[in-house]
Amino acid sequence: MTLVNAAYLGLDRYASNQNNENWAAGSDQEKTALINAVYRQVLGYQYLMANERLTGAESLFRNGYLSVREFVRTVAKSGLYREKFFNNTNPYHFIELNFKHLLGRAPEGKAEMLHHFSLLQEHGVEAEIDSYIDSEEYQNRFGEEQVPFLHGWDYSAGQVGRQFSWLLQLTRGVAASVKGDLTGNSSRLGKALHQDRALPVVSPNAKGAGYQPTGAANESITQSARGIGEKSRVYRVEATGLTNYRLHKRSSIVRFVTFDKLLEAQQAIHRQGGRVASVSPVN
Structure with a gap:
């Protein structure tokens, strides 16, 4: 669908992004185009360096082991996405x-x-x-093989x-x-x-x-919506894969933080190369 007044509104680059769909018989060139379309959409049109590409996931997609939907999930859950959009x-x-x-x-x-x-x-x-x-919204609009696109x-x-x-x-x-x-x-x-x-x-x-x-x-x-009292609630945060430079190995930790500090704690864990394994309320 062509967006009316796309140029006037500054939306030219989004005007023809709704027809990127994967087919089983697609050529390698078509697979490459789909991979690039996923990167553009999920990474918000940011420039992607060669060493940032998820080559393992790309290979799985090219060989039919990942659908577009699962490739989207892999990019969105990658350290690259967290670094660009979650940390700080x-x-x-x-x-x-x-x-x-x-x-x-x-x-x-x-x-x-x-x-x-x-x-x-x-x-x-x-x-x-x-x-x-x-x-259900994602499945109904994009299904397994459609690259997500802006439609709002x-x-x-x-x-x-x-x-x-x-x-x-x-x-x-x-x-x-x-x-x-x-x-x-x-x-x-x-x-x-x-x-x-x-x-x-x-x-x-x-x-x-x-x-x-x-x-x-x-x-x-x-x-x-939540009220001041929620801030004092304490959560147990378990993290794995943190780098212990003193012992030269990866380790796990448990931290206890209040509700208003949860995001800050998660961001710090990701910046240290770790992964949040679980978050559970204590009181």
């Missing part, structure tokens, strides 16, 4: 990008954002990624008009993701999503146009 990133912005990269749309509202925030806090990054790829401006069934303006906020900028994003690592939707209100839609070529900050506190959604 505001959790709300990470969730916004997951919606864009994996479901091709913006969040529906604060309830959906809160659900994923809680999932990320209590079950970790991999559970958060799986929640999109294993969803098509006004699909059940979509509300404000999502159009929210998706534009997530697709503007040099890389339409963390690097090159005028908002840095902060949430792009913030207060607008919290208040269920649309944002102005203008051409990026218009005077004074481009990204328009929402001026929202990062904690607005959580504070209003």
Whole structure:
């Protein structure tokens, strides 16, 4: 489907990205095109260096051992994805990008954002990624062999008009993701999503146009929905694969952190090359 006024809205590069589908009899050249399409969509059009490519997963896909859906999952759960979008990133912005990269749309509202925030806090990054790829919505729209694509401006069934303006906020900028994003690592939707209100839609070529900050506190959604008391709840975080430089080997650790420090603890574990094995409440 061709997007009307795509050039005016600054969406040219997304206008013909909806027909990338895998076929059993596809040529090696077609497989390469699909692999590159997955990287573009899941990594938010960021430049990918040769040494960053997931060559093992690419080989499995080329030989028919991975479907497009499972290749998408592998890229989204890779250390590369965590490094680009999770480590040192505001959790709300990470969730916004997951919606864009994996479901091709913006969040529906604060309830959906809160659900994923809680999932990320209590079950970790991999559970958060799986929640999109294993969803009925993903299966119905993309199935096993369709590369995900941005569709939030098509006004699909059940979509509300404000999502159009929210998706534009997530697709503007040099890389339409963390690097090159005028908002840095902060949430792009913030207060607008919290208040269920649309944002102005203008051409990026218009005077004074481009990204328009929402001026929202990062904690607005959580504070209003979960209450102050939740912050004091303690969680047991078990991590594996951490590098112990003193002993020159990989080790496991257990940390006890409060709810409001969970994301910070998970980010620190990933930066040290580890993996969160489990997160469970203590009190």
